Amino acid sequence: MTQGRARRGSVRRLPAFAFPAVLALLVLVVPLVGLIVRAPWGDLGAELAAPEVRQALVLSITTSLWATALAILFGVPLAWVLARLEFRGRALLRALIVLPMVLPPVVGGVALLLAFGRRGLIGQWLDQAFGITLPFTTTAVVIAELFVAMPFLIIAVEAALRSSERGYEEAAATLGAGRWLVFRRVTLPLIAPSLGAGAALCWARALGEFGATITFAGNLPGTTQTMPLAVYLALQSRPEGAIVLSLVLLAVSLGVLVLLRDRWFAAA
Amino acid sequence: MRKDFVRRVPVILAVLLIAAACTGQPAEGGGETDDAQREVIVLAAASLTEVFQSLEEPFGATRSDVSLQFSFESSSTLVTQVQQGIEADVIATADEVTMGELESGGLLAGPPQVFALNELVIIVEPGNPRNVQGLPDLADPELKVVLAAEEVPAGAYAREALGSAGVEVEPVSLEEDVKAVVSKVSLGEADAGIAYVTDAQAAGSAVSTVPIPEEHNVVARYPIAVLNDAPNDNHAQAFVELVLSEEGRQALSESGFGLP
Known part of the structure; x- marks a missing residue:
């Protein structure tokens, strides 16, 4: 009886799910098709050869990789604290960490200005004590990307830490391994696939970052003008150029995500 | 029973979605008989934000069934949107070049009319702490200067003015638009910028201004026109007439615009 119902259920579930699934796919893919169909393929070479495009692409890739590296360096320990330590206010802390994901990036940019700007909470002190001002610098681009993208990594790693088997860590500890050794040789390999996925998501989000960057870091070719900013400004005067730039960004992200998939997710 | 329902949720949602999509279309297309609230969609340059919003009340006073819907962007963005087929009734840009693209593309219902003039001004932090006296001072490498991007009219005008004064600035x-220039200066992140007189006036005490002499200044001419495919062309025409009327001229002049 139970078996029969289960079988009937699985047969009937298929068409019911297929329709919304196709709709979801259309929503995601049709805009990309629009981009590809309208792309001026003939001008592709000329657009790509333009020095501003190369400049923006190089800046985008370096800043997003920096942001991802920093997110791993600081985000993994924070994820570990969230997953392994019991303390009051943990739920609140987790909510705070996720907040940048739902905050409109432009608001994030304003918040960054109010904190790290020349007149900002920490920024004015940085300026007075060290003569450092962050807005309009490449560092500001990395900070904006880190602010927006790090939550993706923390969430992924925290989930992996919570669900990973604690037995291995305890076994290693009873065998005399220190905390750092356990983390390095047991915990890290266990969460590696999730860390990879989280880092890839974080990187992709950093690469596409627009609102916080243009608000906090400004827009200057070679210094703060990343690909999304270049696309936005190109759209104002020559939409064809903007389409080509978008395609470049798409191709680069797709390429890297596929590469990462092979290297990191294969183990999963 | 409950399981059956849960199983059908996606199907029901999909059907509702399609039904919504189908009923949406006729309402947009044939507007004659439906007596629902009508919207006149006005695309306008970012620098017109305050003055056009102030015209909302006089426009609505005589037409209770019509409401104005504004979209404020840089002129070049608006032109791109129209070229890509956005549904709108009226467009007002901050220069004649961008409007000219629409006119030559046959996208306007009639010739554009210039309704306002604007000039550039140097904006600095309140009280002018860096003692900026004119365009040549902007060349100081110690001074953090922001300009609008070359792609938007305000940026092109600023470059024209700097060029005519023979000043080379490293911003x-x-x-991305002139409002962002004002906000960078008013937040204290930049020491100086170039914006329209009207934007500086709208910012109030958040910025101080330094005039640009007549011989180097650029006069921006703002044209307005009804779009070819305007779904509500009668009301669209009425809005254009309001902007050109004595009442419109007064509102423009109060916001700091010059009049043609």
Whole structure:
């Protein structure tokens, strides 16, 4: 009886799910098709050869990789604290960490200005004590990307830490391994696939970052003008150029995500 | 029973979605008989934000069934949107070049009319702490200067003015529109910028201004026109007439615009 119902259920579930699934796919893919169909393929070479495009692409890739590296360096320990330590206010802390994901990036940019700007909470002190001002610098681009993208990594790693088997860590500890050794040789390999996925998501989000960057870091070719900013400004005067730039960004992200998939997710 | 329902949720949602999509279309297309609230969609340059919003009340006073819907962007963005087929009734840009693209593309219902003039001004932090006296001072490498990007009219005008004064500026940022230039200066992130007189006036005490002499200044001419495919062309025409009327001229002049 139970078996029969289960079988009937699985047969009937298929068409019911297929329709919304196709709709979801259309929503995601049709805009990309629009981009590809309208792309001026003939001008592709000329657009790509333009020095501003190369400049923006190089800046985008370096800043997003920096942001991802920093997110791993600081985000993994924070994820570990969230997953392994019991303390009051943990739920609140987790909510705070996720907040940048739902905050409109432009608001994030304003918040960054109010904190790290020349007149900002920490920024004015940085300026007075060290003569450092962050807005309009490449560092500001990395900070904006880190602010927006790090939550993706923390969430992924925290989930992996919570669900990973604690037995291995305890076994290693009873065998005399220190905390750092356990983390390095047991915990890290266990969460590696999730860390990879989280880092890839974080990187992709950093690469596409627009609102916080243009608000906090400004827009200057070679210094703060990343690909999304270049696309936005190109759209104002020559939409064809903007389409080509978008395609470049798409191709680069797709390429890297596929590469990462092979290297990191294969183990999963 | 409950399981059956849960199983059908996606199907029901999909059907509702399609039904919504189908009923949506006729309402947009044939507007004659439906007596629902009508919207006149006005695309306008970012620098017109305050003055056009102030015209909302006099426009609504005589037409209770019509409401104005504004979209404020840089003129070049608006032109791109129209070229890509956005549904709108009226467009007002901050220069004649961008409007000219629409006219030559046959996208306007009639010739555009210039309704306002604007000039550039140097904006600095309140009280002018860096003692900026004119365009040549902007060349100081110690001074953090922001300009609008070359792609938007305000940025092109600023470059024209700097060029005519023979001043070479190395800006720290090329902002996406003129409002962003004002906000970077009013937040204290930049020391100086170039914006329209009207934007400086709208910012109030958040910035101080330094005039640009007549011989180097650029006069921006703002044209307005009804779009070819305007779904509500009668009401669209009425809005254009309001902007050109004595009442419209007064509102423009109060916001700091010059009049043609």
